[in-house]
Amino acid sequence: MERLVFLLSTGLARGAVLALFALSLVIVYRAARVVNFAQAALAVVPVYVAFAITSATGSYWLGLAAALATGALLGTVVERRLMRLVPQDNPLAGIIVAIGLVMVLQAGLAIAFGPDHRPVHAPFPQRPLEVGGVGLMSPYDLFVLVVAAVVMGGLALLFNRTSLGLQLRAAAFAPETSRLLGVRVPRMVTLGWTLSIATAALAALLLVPTGLGLDPHAADVLFVNAFAAAVVGGLDSPAGALVAGLSVGVLVALVTGYASAAAAPPAVLALLTVVLLVRPQGLFAAREARTA
Amino acid sequence: MRLLLRAGLLTLLALGATFLLDPYRNYQLATATGVFAAVAGLTLLVGLTGQLSLGHGVLMAAGGYGYALTATRVESAIEGTPVADGVGGRLLPLLAGVAGALVTSGLLGLLLGLAAARLRGPYLAGLTLALVIALPSAASTIPGLAGEQGVRAPFVPVPDTLALLIATEQWHAWLAILVAACAVTPLVALRAGRAGLRMRAVHDDETAARLAGVDPGRVKAGAFVLSSLAAGLGGAVLAIVTQQVSPGAYGLGFSLLLVVAAVIGGLGSLGGAAIGAVLVTLLPWVVDQATAALPADLGHRLQGNLEIALFGVVVIVVTVLRPGGLARLFPDRKPFPSHVLSNTVR
Amino acid sequence: MRTASLSSPRSVGTAAVLGLTAATALSACSTPAAAEVPGVTDDTVVIGTHQPLTGPAAAGFASISAATAAYFDHVNANGGIHGREIEYVVKDDGYNPANTQTVVRELVQEDEVFAVVNGLGTPTHSSVLDYLAQNDVPDLFVASGSLTWDQPEEYPNTFGFNADYVTEGAALAQYALDTEPDAVVCVLGQDDDFGEGILAGVELAVGADGVASSQTYSTADQDVTAQIGAMKEAGCTHNVLGTINGFTALAVGTAAQMDWFPRWHVSSSGADHPTLVEYLGADVAPVLEGLVSVNYLPNSPSSEWYELFSRINDEYNDGAPYTGNTTYGMSVGYQFAEALAAAGTDPTRESIVAAIESGELQGNGIAPLTYSAEDHLAHRTVRIAVVTDGVQDFTDEAYTVSEAGATPAEPAQVPLENEGIPVTE
Structure with missing residues (x-):
């Protein structure tokens, strides 16, 4: 029982990071109708910046701010200077360019910083708080949950309660009509990328202290799990990303804890396969079949 | 008929070429040939049906495991019997292994193909990506695959009649070329025939294809299985040449290199696939040689990374500026006029 | 229309095969005439290894081969073994078995090494085990504790290094x-x-x-x-x-x-x-x-070996940080040098394997090596080390392990002689 509670709470904390990353995939999908396969590599670059800033200044918070800023900048630049050039007649072109980008970024990081894992420390203790003798989540896990909740809440407000959010949604769902109504659609697409990569960078930054350290591939598995979560939740659905992200996190923790670490990736693969075959539009999507 | 003739000629040409190479180049040639078989399958899949697989390395691994396990089994089954001493002793494990490779890669391809029939672009790509990530775990979970250490494939020695003439590496290059020829020739035939038309039809417009009586799901699943069989044979080639199959050799980087090879060569082009396969096999080696001259620290940083970065840049540039890939440097193929298409499909 | 669609792939295909041949043939050269013993000349012995210098595993292991090379520099500066300098060719495999297969063939076929020494990793080295056996290349002191290396019947030329x-x-x-x-x-x-x-x-x-x-x-x-x-x-x-x-x-x-x-x-x-x-x-x-x-190696600041290795590290390894990998890499070098010395004034692939199997190698470990014709692993005795006040050092406890279990043993550190350069008769 205690073990179950511990695994559940750990899974929730890991799941919050997954949900955040899945949300970043949803944002860019809604804005540009693409699944960004370069998300992991794009998210790790800002974490390197954060690492450098934190090492230089000693402040985690400056590093975090730098990661967000770099992520936003990177998202903007990649959309403006690269993705915009991709031929639109073939839906695969975007994916292939993203793969090329992954190779350039990860190899570039490895050349610049070497292959070593760089230890990254959490700003809070990772010792689980005990409630009635049962170890629950650590202050750092709580911090992750709170940050994830705040960011998701903020994005929900932005999308649902502001005029900018309305324009973003309109540009995503009906680009032609929006254009006629005076929405600057290309700008909205760029903004989607900006928000998306900043969110992904934040997720990667939150993930790194729980692992071996920072290296160019630090977010690869995160991307695969988050992709699974985003598909399970429905690529259109921020709420779906949240619920599915938490669920996948818990699934991975339970499988690792009760079966073995080796069983976790096949479990995620199985979940993804089943959902894609049974309900490819995701469990939370409102729209019917998908043609992207 | 003309196709078979041409395939035979090309194969003979390639076999003859092995005489120009020393053992190490023949090994590189054999490796490139195995990769070529897989890239050929992938490039047809992407180019003709628009399905992108990021997991063709896993299909190669499936073929490799199928080859290794079957060939080992057969080898030990005939051990001690009179069969083992003759030509049969050499050929049986090899042929059984190749059949095993076809079965395992075909089955995995069928499973993926069934999913592929219902999915498009990013979904299939994501699913196959998750497959690649799960390969090492699967290898350590599935009994008989022996985890990270991998399984051994039997050594195929040079037949006695040839032993004076050629070295092991050249013999393996021959086997590689023959197996790859068996993998690629059917692809050429299918592409030129009705199946190829159906694939193009489904790719261009699923609804129109459906109206013309083509079942898009079946066409896509079928294309995926064909592509998987080619990849599986490629995996068998690598297992014959290296006598070992392990998950570490089929990581994400390798699967992405297969995509790179297909893109650089030009999606849909088999000649381009050959060029791409040679590039992804040789460039890392060239970079290795070049960086060896640099100071150790810088050299180590560039080694294994520089070629990846270069490939990344080339893939981006090719996709953005020159979607035809290197194959388009040769005379362009005329696009199918639509009336030919609809007539044939009917 | 059909013929038109067929003609183009043909030309591309032909061109591709020609290009493929040309590309590989360009850099090809005819195989040099084989020396009597591969890798051995009057004044050098060329050996090779595969190590993860790049990729995710490099962080842990890249420093090993640098230490081994530094030790060989020390030997070479002091006249080599039987008057031959040891040339150590280090190939990077990034801990990827596919790369290992390629670089080891390059070592054997292009560089014509005398032996492969200290190839690192179980999955990586497993992938070249058969190849090395078929080509009768001595496969010495594999850097992994897998029992795979101890199969003298099947792999008579393969010897493990680590305690299993x-x-x-x-x-x-x-x-x-x-x-x-x-x-x-x-x-x-x-x-x-x-x-x-x-x-x-x-x-x-x-x-x-x-x-x-x-x-x-x-x-x-x-x-x-x-x-x-x-x-x-x-x-x-x-x-x-x-x-x-x-x-x-x-x-x-x-x-x-x-x-x-x-x-x-x-x-x-x-x-x-x-x-x-x-x-x-x-x-x-x-x-x-x-x-x-x-x-099982003298990785203790109080050891005379450690002191010698530190000096070699300063002199020939640009004073790289001294870690357990340094001790490991130099010990591998010493063990190979000792084997080469024992292989006679004109070493052959057979004589070095015979020298190792003879059981006369001592190594530099906490107990003498135990190689024999039946046992291709050498370290059956290990010594306990504990971190105290931030320093990792040996205690007096050691264990010898057999099928019956672990039994206490007396550590019997092999003493340092002749500045760590094996004596040749």
């Missing part, structure tokens, strides 16, 4: 029982032959049902919270780790964050104190205090 994982696991668990009879022993292992070997060793010492909790991790997933949580909950007091350095640091660090400080008993493959400190960061490093490990 079962030996280490048994010694670590036995030491736990000897220091704390009520120890609750648990295991965290990598999900491959490394982790399995350690687990088998622990079970040899404490019995199959004596392991309170056995967990695994995969190198792909850098989060061991679930595993450590399970071990904590199982009430483990002594955790035996079959982990590489990064995951040792991760396990110890994760437990510390849970405010859990059990005893850690770690395999030599993942217990290098300086490397662990680097992973954890200096502020967390004190949690490594009391960490128990085993070693």
Whole structure:
């Protein structure tokens, strides 16, 4: 029982990071109708910046701010200077360019910083708080949950309660009509990328202290799990990303804890396969079949 | 008929070429040939049906495991019997292994193909990506695959009649070329025939294809299985040449290199696939040689990374500026006029 | 229309095959006439190795071959072995078996090495085991503790270097029982032959049902919270780790964050104190205090070998940070030099294998080597080391492991002679 509670709470904390990353995939999908396969590599670059800033200044918070800023900048630049050039007649072109980008970024990081894992420390203790003798989540896990909740809440407000959010949604769902109504659609697409990569960078930054350290591939598995979560939740659905992200996190923790670490990736693969075959539009999507 | 003739000629040409190479180049040639078989399958899949697989390395691994396990089994089954001493002793494990490779890669391809029939672009790509990530775990979970250490494939020695003439590496290059020829020739035939038309039809417009009586799901699943069989044979080639199959050799980087090879060569082009396969096999080696001259620290940083970065840049540039890939440097193929298409499909 | 569509692929295909041939033929040259003994001339012996210099595994291991090369520089500067300098060709395989297969063929066919020495890693080296056997290349002192290297019947030229994982696991668990009879022993292992070997060793010492909790991790997933949580909950007091350095640091660090400080008993493959400190960061490093490990090499600041190796490291290795890998790499070099010296004034591939099997090699370990025609592993005795006040050093306990289990042994460190250069008669 205690073990179950511990695994559940750990899974929730890991799941919050997954949900955040899945949300970043949803944002860019809604804005540009693409699944960004370069998300992991794009998210790790800002974490390197954060690492450098934190090492230089000693402040985690400056590093975090730098990661967000770099992520936003990177998202903007990649959309403006690269993705915009991709031929639109073939839906695969975007994916292939993203793969090329992954190779350039990860190899570039490895050349610049070497292959070593760089230890990254959490700003809070990772010792689980005990409630009635049962170890629950650590202050750092709580911090992750709170940050994830705040960011998701903020994005929900932005999308649902502001005029900018309305324009973003309109540009995503009906680009032609929006254009006629005076929405600057290309700008909205760029903004989607900006928000998306900043969110992904934040997720990667939150993930790194729980692992071996920072290296160019630090977010690869995160991307695969988050992709699974985003598909399970429905690529259109921020709420779906949240619920599915938490669920996948818990699934991975339970499988690792009760079966073995080796069983976790096949479990995620199985979940993804089943959902894609049974309900490819995701469990939370409102729209019917998908043609992207 | 003309196709078979041409395939035979090309194969003979390639076999003859092995005489120009020393053992190490023949090994590189054999490796490139195995990769070529897989890239050929992938490039047809992407180019003709628009399905992108990021997991063709896993299909190669499936073929490799199928080859290794079957060939080992057969080898030990005939051990001690009179069969083992003759030509049969050499050929049986090899042929059984190749059949095993076809079965395992075909089955995995069928499973993926069934999913592929219902999915498009990013979904299939994501699913196959998750497959690649799960390969090492699967290898350590599935009994008989022996985890990270991998399984051994039997050594195929040079037949006695040839032993004076050629070295092991050249013999393996021959086997590689023959197996790859068996993998690629059917692809050429299918592409030129009705199946190829159906694939193009489904790719261009699923609804129109459906109206013309083509079942898009079946066409896509079928294309995926064909592509998987080619990849599986490629995996068998690598297992014959290296006598070992392990998950570490089929990581994400390798699967992405297969995509790179297909893109650089030009999606849909088999000649381009050959060029791409040679590039992804040789460039890392060239970079290795070049960086060896640099100071150790810088050299180590560039080694294994520089070629990846270069490939990344080339893939981006090719996709953005020159979607035809290197194959388009040769005379362009005329696009199918639509009336030919609809007539044939009917 | 059909013929038109057919013609183009043909020309592309033909061009591709021609190009493919040309590309590979361009750099091809005819095989040089084979010397009488590959890699051996009047004044040099060329040997090669495959090591992970790049890629995810490089962080842990890239420094080994640099140390070995530095030791050979030391030997060469002092006249070499039988008047021959040792040339060490290091190839990077990035810990990827596919690369290993390529670079080892390059070593054998292009560089024509005399022997492959200290090829690193179980999955990587397994992939070239048959190739080396078929080509009769001595495959000396493989850098892994897998029992795979000990198959003299099938692989007569292959010899392992490390103490095998079962030996280490048994010694670590036995030491736990000897220091704390009520120890609750648990295991965290990598999900491959490394982790399995350690687990088998622990079970040899404490019995199959004596392991309170056995967990695994995969190198792909850098989060061991679930595993450590399970071990904590199982009430483990002594955790035996079959982990590489990064995951040792991760396990110890994760437990510390849970405010859990059990005893850690770690395999030599993942217990290098300086490397662990680097992973954890200096502020967390004190949690490594009391960490128990085993070693079979003179990796102790009080050892005369250590002192010599430090000097060689300063002189020939640009004063790279001295870690357990330095001791390891130089010990490999010494062991090869000793084998080469014993192989006679005109060494052949057969004579070096015979010299190793003769059992006369001493090595430089905490007990003399045990190679023989039947046993291709050399370190059956391991010595316990503990981190005290931030320094990892040997205790007086050592264990010899056989099928019956781990029994206490007297460490018998091989003394240093002749500035660490094997004497040739």
